Amino acid sequence: MAVVKVIELIGASPNSWEEATRNAVAKAARTVRNIEGVELVGQTAVVEGGRITQYRADVKIAFVVEEVTEG
Amino acid sequence: MAVVKVIELIGASPNSWEEATRNAVAKAARTVRNIEGVELVGQTAVVEGGRITQYRADVKIAFVVEEVTEG
Amino acid sequence: MAVVKVIELIGASPNSWEEATRNAVAKAARTVRNIEGVELVGQTAVVEGGRITQYRADVKIAFVVEEVTEG
Amino acid sequence: MAVVKVIELIGASPNSWEEATRNAVAKAARTVRNIEGVELVGQTAVVEGGRITQYRADVKIAFVVEEVTEG
Amino acid sequence: MAVVKVIELIGASPNSWEEATRNAVAKAARTVRNIEGVELVGQTAVVEGGRITQYRADVKIAFVVEEVTEG
Amino acid sequence: MAVVKVIELIGASPNSWEEATRNAVAKAARTVRNIEGVELVGQTAVVEGGRITQYRADVKIAFVVEEVTEG
Amino acid sequence: MAVVKVIELIGASPNSWEEATRNAVAKAARTVRNIEGVELVGQTAVVEGGRITQYRADVKIAFVVEEVTEG
Amino acid sequence: MAVVKVIELIGASPNSWEEATRNAVAKAARTVRNIEGVELVGQTAVVEGGRITQYRADVKIAFVVEEVTEG
Amino acid sequence: MAVVKVIELIGASPNSWEEATRNAVAKAARTVRNIEGVELVGQTAVVEGGRITQYRADVKIAFVVEEVTEG
Amino acid sequence: MAVVKVIELIGASPNSWEEATRNAVAKAARTVRNIEGVELVGQTAVVEGGRITQYRADVKIAFVVEEVTEG
Amino acid sequence: MAVVKVIELIGASPNSWEEATRNAVAKAARTVRNIEGVELVGQTAVVEGGRITQYRADVKIAFVVEEVTEG
Amino acid sequence: MAVVKVIELIGASPNSWEEATRNAVAKAARTVRNIEGVELVGQTAVVEGGRITQYRADVKIAFVVEEVTEG
Numbered sequence A, B, C, D, E, F, G, H, I, J, K, L: 001m002a003v004v005k006v007i008e009l010i011g012a013s014p015n016s017w018e019e020a021t022r023n024a025v026a027k028a029a030r031t032v033r034n035i036e037g038v039e040l041v042g043q044t045a046v047v048e049g050g051r052i053t054q055y056r057a058d059v060k061i062a063f064v065v066e067e068v069t070e071g
Helices: A017-029 B017-029 C017-029 D017-029 E017-029 F017-029 G017-029 H017-029 I017-029 J017-029 K017-029 L017-029
Strands: A003-013 A035-048 A051-065 B003-013 B035-048 B051-065 C003-013 C035-048 C051-065 D003-013 D035-048 D051-065 E003-013 E035-048 E051-065 F003-013 F035-048 F051-065 G003-013 G035-048 G051-065 H003-013 H035-048 H051-065 I003-013 I035-048 I051-065 J003-013 J035-048 J051-065 K003-013 K035-048 K051-065 L003-013 L035-048 L051-065
Touching: A003 A017, A003 A035, A003 I017, A003 L051, A017 A035, A017 A051, A017 B035, A017 B051, A017 L003, A035 E017, A051 E017, A051 I003, B003 B017, B003 B035, B003 C017, B003 D051, B017 B035, B017 B051, B017 D003, B017 E035, B017 E051, B051 C003, C003 C017, C003 C035, C003 D017, C017 C035, C017 C051, C017 G035, C017 G051, C035 F017, C051 D003, C051 F017, D003 D017, D003 D035, D017 D035, D017 D051, D017 I035, D017 I051, D035 H017, D051 H017, E003 E017, E003 E035, E003 F051, E003 J017, E017 E035, E017 E051, E017 F003, E051 J003, F003 F017, F003 F035, F003 J051, F017 F035, F017 F051, F017 J003, F035 G017, F051 G017, G003 G017, G003 G035, G003 H051, G003 K017, G017 G035, G017 G051, G017 H003, G051 K003, H003 H017, H003 H035, H003 K051, H017 H035, H017 H051, H017 K003, H035 I017, H051 I017, I003 I017, I003 I035, I003 L017, I017 I035, I017 I051, I051 L003, J003 J017, J003 J035, J017 J035, J017 J051, J017 K035, J017 K051, J035 L017, J051 L017, K003 K017, K003 K035, K017 K035, K017 K051, K017 L035, K017 L051, L003 L017, L003 L035, L017 L035, L017 L051
Parallel strands: none
Antiparallel strands: A003 A051, A003 I003, A003 L003, A035 A051, A035 B035, A035 E035, B003 B051, B003 C003, B003 D003, B035 B051, B035 E035, C003 C051, C003 D003, C035 C051, C035 F035, C035 G035, D003 D051, D035 D051, D035 H035, D035 I035, E003 E051, E003 F003, E003 J003, E035 E051, F003 F051, F003 J003, F035 F051, F035 G035, G003 G051, G003 H003, G003 K003, G035 G051, H003 H051, H003 K003, H035 H051, H035 I035, I003 I051, I003 L003, I035 I051, J003 J051, J035 J051, J035 K035, J035 L035, K003 K051, K035 K051, K035 L035, L003 L051, L035 L051
16 A cells, blocks of 8 residues: 655745745655645744744655655 | 533635634634634645645634533 | 543633532533543633632543434 | 534444444444544553453544534 | 743734734844744634634744843 | 733642642732733642642743833 | 652542542552652543542652662 | 552564553553553554564553552 | 664555554565664544545654665 | 742753753853752754754753742 | 563762663662663753752663562 | 755764764764754663663754755
């Protein structure tokens, strides 16, 4: 049966955690096929000069694998 | 004294976790009165073709009850 | 075999978390039969004028069900 | 959009946690339509005379709802 | 070496958890210098009349301190 | 919008965790205005000579702030 | 240096979690010397006929040991 | 009132986590009377040559005690 | 000294979580050498037509690495 | 009775988490009297050029207070 | 098959958490054979006069048992 | 924007968890560029003959990626 692999990425955005999540998914999608879903496991933000300059989304991305590369 | 009941729903939205949460609250509000608040306990997203197509918000909704139905 | 259902309620009391828990159980027992036990999963209190006016007990109540109503 | 409801049941079986989970799902399926999935959140067992007589599976069952009954 | 202090605030907004977080950071920045970052540790919302009227973001804010005031 | 600050105290009592919580709230209320609520996050007890001599309640106290002092 | 051992007991009482905790400590103190403290790690209650008949306190008890018996 | 003691064991089996749990219970039952139940708190497996050779069940076993031995 | 890498996979099986775990390990073993062990960190199941059609085991697989590929 | 306040600091050191913890305590001790203890709640490190340049210890520091300043 | 027992100890040291852990293991090894491993589950320190005087390591120690003594 | 990848390694050392962490980072740095930081998420030790022979540090290592390899 199919096996799913789960990797952890941290995406960033100046605007929102949704966009930070989309950026992480987009980056993964350039090399990983068959992404099924994403889970948001952490939300932080960078503050500079008293203002938030970057939202950071810690996400787990799940995708179907033919072979487990990584060895 | 009043007793509060807590139920768990998962709302969905193509746009954001806020909208997914609002959709869950709106659905509950059609049949449940006296909703007091909501807690976001999980955030996931469905990915299709390398893009997020649905944000899903796992929420706990609290509302005052006259009687505990459910039996 | 019998199936147990678990619901979450928040009981309140001006005096103690035990009484808040008893109030949640009493409310449930008016409509739910066969309650077996309760687990306390959260304890908060409301403060007004610098004094606690209400203890709140977040409880999970387990009871045997003939049929799962809820649909 | 569709909203999913999540309820918590504890199924039992003399044989395994898989069967206990199946029993909880089967009971729910008698009255709840559109069950999508189940998450196992707790595993215990009853012991009598030094032997396990009952496996108990604490599960969360998710199903699509037209209306949130429960109010 | 520099020491970082971490305080917990709950910001609010009628629109989103991002704005609620920004509001907490902005309030802190009026009196606290050298804020480095923020972690979102809880997300709730207030519901009135069946609609969300306030998003609440429970955040931990970290900032470099010369001296630990608080004593 | 108003911002809420959350501080952590440990109250003590020879009698109960409720009284230990009340003592922590009373101490905070001498200098902090606008306390809204308290969450009990830990319960321990000191034992001397085989008997409990002190109940200790680890509590988070939330209060509305005009300005975030602490800097 | 001294080593502390930590054991887990569940005490019971018809009246309160404080008394259930005291009962666990009292039982331990009959055979264990040098108990230093106790941490409450779980609170449940048994319900019969719609009423709580027993409060149960899951506690961790810490005591100084000369030798680690248990082997 | 009766006091329950909770001990932690790790049972093993070449076949399943259920059997690993039964093995832990069976071992405990040779010297411990009045076991009431078991909670599964961890599940691991040993892998050799690319195959699982041993399922390991980390369990908490609860039993009624006359006296707390352990001192 | 040797370094161990930990990856996360989700295996599936129509029969049990043990078989789902074995399937994940088997898939990994086709390309990864020196697997030492596996930890089960999540258990879910897919339900179709009121019956479980697939058990899913979320596992962490640990293996000794010569070099950390992944860059 | 005395009330204990708990604050959260992050200390740093080029050498170890123990030293990072000591640095946090030393900084606090310059302005806070009656520190009783510290709990280590997080351990991270900064990496530059493939080497750890700073250990960071996230600690909770508890101290007895006469008055709760903070308001 | 062999069964492993897990006990919890708190070791202390004036110098480091590693030494505190070694002290706990050394104490256990005087009466317990076949210790396989140890897991660090908590790290605290005692502070006196603004300085750390004792590191305390809360550890779980696992060892193979012939018979489960403890009864 | 840049995306950060997070991988999990377990480093080992005969001396300390700091050295075990450094060993994991050093191994990763041989093939992974742009490591930003590391989080310690687990601490265990191997015991042989009643003495600790190996400290093991379970770490999450974060590094900036141009492309997500892994597919």
